[in-house]
Amino acid sequence: MDRPDQTTHFGFRDVPLDDKQTLVNDVFHSVASRYDLMNDLMSVGLHRVWKDLMVTALNPPRADAPFALLDVAGGTGDISFRAAKAAGSGFKAVVCDINSDMLGVGRERAVVRHLDDRVSFVEGNAEKLDFADGAFDAYTIAFGIRNVPRIDLALSEAFRVLKPGSRFLCLEFSSVDVPGLDRIYDLFSFKVIPPLGRAVTGDAESYRYLVESIRKFPKPGIFAEMMRTAGFSRVGWQSLSGGIVALHSGWRL
Numbered sequence: 001m002d003r004p005d006q007t008t009h010f011g012f013r014d015v016p017l018d019d020k021q022t023l024v025n026d027v028f029h030s031v032a033s034r035y036d037l038m039n040d041l042m043s044v045g046l047h048r049v050w051k052d053l054m055v056t057a058l059n060p061p062r063a064d065a066p067f068a069l070l071d072v073a074g075g076t077g078d079i080s081f082r083a084a085k086a087a088g089s090g091f092k093a094v095v096c097d098i099n100s101d102m103l104g105v106g107r108e109r110a111v112v113r114h115l116d117d118r119v120s121f122v123e124g125n126a127e128k129l130d131f132a133d134g135a136f137d138a139y140t141i142a143f144g145i146r147n148v149p150r151i152d153l154a155l156s157e158a159f160r161v162l163k164p165g166s167r168f169l170c171l172e173f174s175s176v177d178v179p180g181l182d183r184i185y186d187l188f189s190f191k192v193i194p195p196l197g198r199a200v201t202g203d204a205e206s207y208r209y210l211v212e213s214i215r216k217f218p219k220p221g222i223f224a225e226m227m228r229t230a231g232f233s234r235v236g237w238q239s240l241s242g243g244i245v246a247l248h249s250g251w252r253l
Ligand SMILES: C[S@@+](CC[C@H](N)C(=O)[O-])C[C@H]1O[C@@H](n2cnc3c(N)ncnc32)[C@H](O)[C@@H]1O
Pocket: 021, 024, 025, 028, 072, 073, 074, 075, 076, 077, 078, 079, 096, 097, 098, 099, 102, 124, 125, 126, 127, 141, 142, 143, 144, 147, 148, 149
């Protein structure tokens, strides 16, 4: 049970734990219609490479065997669309996100891509998933978990809804570990991204939150320990692009 005085981070601000989700939801309501364009601009297209690497690691079956993916905090559907394109005809994905505006953009994209029969969109909270125990063959969460107020609950829920023998993959911003790149990255994050956010979405503050929240996310070794605590085995991570991003992996055995 949460204590009423518990706090957490919203970017660099300390906020009551119960307020964080509302603040996060405001960010994604504000940027939803321009979210995909901003991803390309902010990452100079690199988010596509990172997401493709996640789908390569997921390795969905090419054959017709049934395979059910749960893509939590899946937003506008990027991971599920990529996985559906890589997979055989037995593949289905559920994109679960707390934000109806992000899901609305995702549903439209699914229709345009003729993937609406294989990728469905469901509103839900990562901390309390409305799915049965052991319902999924894989769970992905890309650039989502740092926005969830109670990461430990989200990890426990991930473990619960996975079938024994199936995989959890989390793509998340990490800590740049290349001397020189860290200063360029900080400069770009704090001096370029918020003004770019203002120019494209009219909202600099949301993008300030996004870059601050990256700095507050636990280092990969600590996150790996949180995954083990939730029950995952064979936990590990791969650092990408000099540590800008990490791909975390664990198994429910
Ligand atoms: C940065 S976006 C990532 C979207 C997508 N996975 C991608 O990689 O493009 C983060 C998403 O997390 C969602 N989110 C935040 N808190 C959540 C929660 N508690 N449960 C489910 N989704 C949440 C937001 O609504 C938003 O769509």
